[in-house]
Amino acid sequence: MKPVKLEEFRNLVKAEFGDGLKHATPANVREFLDRVETDVLPEKVSHRIVINEPCNSYEEVIKDFFAQILDLPPEEAVVALWTLALDLAFGAIESQYAERFASLFHDMD
Numbered sequence: 001m002k003p004v005k006l007e008e009f010r011n012l013v014k015a016e017f018g019d020g021l022k023h024a025t026p027a028n029v030r031e032f033l034d035r036v037e038t039d040v041l042p043e044k045v046s047h048r049i050v051i052n053e054p055c056n057s058y059e060e061v062i063k064d065f066f067a068q069i070l071d072l073p074p075e076e077a078v079v080a081l082w083t084l085a086l087d088l089a090f091g092a093i094e095s096q097y098a099e100r101f102a103s104l105f106h107d108m109d
Contacts, residue, residue, distance in 0.1 A: 006075040009082075012036065026094035033087055 004012075016032050017024040055061045069077050 003073075003076050004079055006078055009079045024090070026090045026097065029086060029090040030094075033083060036083065 013021070013032075016028070053061075055064050069080055072080065
């Protein structure tokens, strides 16, 4: 994600979801996060990507991510951590909804 000023990011979030995130849903949160990631990438990828990832497990990836966050300027770290937290929180909500409504649709298979 390209660096974005905290105030600019705050305005994007408020424009998308309203004050207090009152219009946020699992679906539009996912769309927002996908769009933000796409919109702030410095260039569109049009060639093969080679990932030089030194991590061999998900645990190592997580450790690496949080270690890198500590090296970011505070505003960039806040945006990165906030988007991660939003993604995880609304992903959990979506999972709860899926479990709750699964019983309604299990006879339709």
